[in-house]
Amino acid sequence: MSFSYRTAIHWFRRDLRLSDNTALWNASRLSETVVPTFILSEWRGDHHWTGPGRQQFLCDCLASLANNLEAIGSRLIIRQGKAIAALETLIKESKAEAVFFNRDPDPFGRETEKKVQELCRSLGIECHSYKDVVIHEPDEVLNGSGNPYRVYTPYSKNWFDQPKPEVLGRPKQISTPSEISSLPLPSLKTWGITLDSSLTMISAGERAARERLATALSGPLLHYAVKRNDPAADSSSMLGADLRYGTISPRTVFHRAQKVADEVETAEQRKSLHTFLKQLAWREFYMAILGHYPEVLDEEFNPQWRHLQWDAPEKDDAFDRWREGRTGFPIVDAGMRQLLATGYMHNRVRMITAMFLTKDLHLDWRLGESHFMRHLIDGEIANNNGGWQWSAGTGADAAPYFRIQNPWTQTGRYDSNGDYIKRWVPELAKTDPKRFQAPPEPLDPLADDYPLPMVDHRTERDRTLEIFKVHKDS
Ligand SMILES: Cc1cc2nc3c(=O)[nH]c(=O)nc-3n(C[C@H](O)[C@H](O)[C@H](O)COP(=O)(O)OP(=O)(O)OC[C@H]3O[C@@H](n4cnc5c(N)ncnc54)[C@H](O)[C@@H]3O)c2cc1C
Structure with missing residues (x-):
């Protein structure tokens, strides 16, 4: 040879x-x-x-x-x-x-x-x-004028239309010169940091990633279209950290999921797998946004919303209460505690907690972006920035600023039995889950050792609308 x-x-x-x-x-x-x-x-x-x-x-x-x-x-x-x-x-x-x-x-x-x-x-x-790192690099998926897309749906259509690169093999043997020295494998001491011993993380490495994909394709992803918004169900792939560190390639994930989609028996299963594949396109959409508009790391993607006035994070301990899961909004607290305990948070709850920080507490999305990056095992600059700017209403194809999710109604829609909340907020284990769907009366807390809601959602919603409107008109 x-x-x-x-x-x-x-x-x-x-x-x-x-x-x-x-x-x-x-x-x-x-x-x-x-x-x-x-x-x-x-x-x-x-x-x-x-x-x-x-x-x-x-x-x-x-x-x-x-x-x-x-x-x-x-x-x-x-x-x-x-x-x-x-x-x-x-x-x-x-x-x-x-x-x-x-x-x-x-x-x-x-x-x-x-x-x-x-x-x-x-x-x-x-x-x-x-x-x-991606199936299609930012410059491969451009609109008819050769410019980057700013909106997901036409981007994803084009992304799906492009031929997909094939999966390569695995080298059978590699020789490495024996005289080259190496430092030992790193540990957290390398960076002078320590791990909170209560953190329970997913397992790492190529084999773990392959097993996660196989598990996901054998069950959860067949029901993804219906179940993916249920935070108590194990309904997603959990491959975020693997795609972040490349313990599995996006090509492998795409082709394996596509193959299963070609073989499944019901239209619902096929739809589920297609919905899952769309998430890979979201990942690459945000990577393309970051690639073409790197300024999103410092400022709002939509220039209209630059220099919005956010509140000071120290006000009423607001940022600390959000980070620690002590807001008195069960779904928000469950999400923030899941993040601290596992380095993961369900996608639907990421949206709820991010919207709560920006629209109920009026705090700068960059604070939340950094907190997530410090704690998410799947922390990915592009997706995280995209998710935060989407939730704040400032990003590419974002939720418009006037569409503000209500954490109480979101709970009714996505965690109506309270299973997710009870898993992560043990103080609420004995509370009737129907009570998680509306604010409690001031003299009637959800549990003795659980705080009353730190803000009134309706009041804060009106304030957000006012802040955005004043900024827009100025
Ligand atoms: C505020 C906020 C912050 C986020 N931060 C991150 C982050 O740091 N890293 C990250 O990978 N995702 C992030 N997401 C997107 C999404 O929440 C996670 O990708 C998903 O929850 C990871 O779980 P999973 O691997 O089981 O996803 P699955 O639902 O199984 O999806 C498969 C893969 O598709 C990609 N994906 C799924 N949803 C999205 C999305 N909305 N945007 C971009 N890519 C997506 C991810 O790579 C994911 O692993 C964020 C979303 C929000 C709203």
């Missing part, structure tokens, strides 16, 4: 798997030896956009990846520092003739990629980058 390179580096980023990994597949095909490398970030203590749960998930993904590499005769090389400096050292040490990586859709990742390409050019070696 003839190779193009004697040694190449595969730079792992958010693609922590061996199967169907485009850059790794090509690196292993074209190179006699491969240095599979992950570069740890250097921050310590506190990070605006991640937290102990997600870092622990990352550590577990890396441990699993290292095992998988060993099983095919290779080793994971861990380095720490700025990606450019670490790669430069490694290129020189290993005498690598090429660097392979999968492209990252977020602006920070793309900035680093440009520098890596310049580095390779300056060192006179090849640099190969691939589409892998």
Whole structure:
């Protein structure tokens, strides 16, 4: 077999798997030896956009990846520092003739990629980058005038119409030069942080991701169209963190779900699987929005709503009460506590809690965005920003500002038996669930040790409408 390179580096980023990994597949095909490398970030203590749960998930993904590499005769090389400096050292040490990586859709990742390409050019070696994190990159799905879509429905139609790339294989064997040194696998100590011991997270790694997909396709996703809004039912795939860290590829998820959709017996099951596939298009819509409009990380997507006046987070302890699940709105508190306990929150409840923060407490969506990023194991910059701006009414194809969900009626619609609320708010275990669907009277709390609602929804709704209207007219 003839190779193009004697040694190449595969730079792992958010693609922590061996199967169907485009850059790794090509690196292993074209190179006699491969240095599979992950570069740890250097921050310590506190990070605006991640937290102990997600870092622990990352550590577990890396441990699993290292095992998988060993099983095919290779080793994971861990380095720490700025990606450019670490790669430069490694290129020189290993005498690598090429660097392979999968492209990252977020602006920070793309900035680093440009520098890596310049580095390779300056060192006179090849640099190969691939589409892998998404099925269609932002520039592949454009409207008739060649511009990015700002609305989901036409985007998704175009997205579905495009031919889908096939799934690649899994390298059978990779040789890695024995003299290349590696740091030990990271732990939370690497960043000087500790995990709350009560956090119960999903398991990490490529096998766990494959099992989650298989489980989802064998049951929950067959009823997804009807059940996906029921937060007490295990009705979704739970693949968010896997897609975030690339322990499974979006191509694999798409083709497996499509295959099941082709084989199922009822129209309802087919519809369910199609509804699920639409979520993959939402993921790529938000990645395209972030790719084309990176300013959404700082300001409102819709220019009309920039510089809205939000309240101070300290006012009445509002932000703390929301974060800790002590608002006195059972569905909101259940969601916020699910997030703290598991690093996950059901999609419907993400919308309710986000709308509550912005429309009932009048707090800046960026506060909530950062809190979610610190706690969600599936924290994904593009989806999170999209979800927050949607809920705040400021984003791409967002809920219009005057459509304000009422947490009490949302409870009646999506958790009418109170199963979800009772699971996460034990103080309410003995309360009649019908009482979760309307505000309690001031002298009649839902339980002795549960707070009265911190605000009156109708009053705050009117205030939101006023704030947006005044801003619009100004
Ligand atoms: C305020 C808010 C914040 C959010 N933050 C994130 C986030 O940080 N990371 C994240 O992956 N999703 C986020 N979402 C979208 C959605 O809530 C999660 O993707 C979903 O709950 C994850 O559970 P699942 O993997 O079981 O999803 P499933 O329902 O099984 O969907 C499969 C996959 O499709 C994608 N997806 C599903 N719904 C959406 C959506 N509305 N927008 C974009 N992609 C979607 C995800 O990758 C998800 O894993 C957010 C939504 C809101 C309203």
